[in-house]
Amino acid sequence: MKYRDANVINFDDLLNLGDLRLSQADIDDNDVLVLPTSRDIRITLFPACSDKAGAPAYFGFAKTEFRNEFRPYWRAIQFFVRQKR
Numbered sequence: 001m002k003y004r005d006a007n008v009i010n011f012d013d014l015l016n017l018g019d020l021r022l023s024q025a026d027i028d029d030n031d032v033l034v035l036p037t038s039r040d041i042r043i044t045l046f047p048a049c050s051d052k053a054g055a056p057a058y059f060g061f062a063k064t065e066f067r068n069e070f071r072p073y074w075r076a077i078q079f080f081v082r083q084k085r
Helices: 024-029
Strands: 003-006 034-037 041-045 063-066 069-072 077-081
Touching: none
Parallel strands: 003 034
Antiparallel strands: 041 077, 063 069
């Protein structure tokens, strides 16, 4: 994780998220999670697996939509982070 000071975060513009100095493409292509300082942030991880053709229930019985595809999933995990300025 990398923290940056960000007074304004613009969630309505995927080409420019404001003071984070990131676009959606930057986020998708980066292997470092950039987060704003001085905010409580909840991160939710959803395990996602590909289907197994011969055993459709191999990873679980329920499916969820992830990036416009339906994938089997299990329980989500949440944790909170914060770094002060």
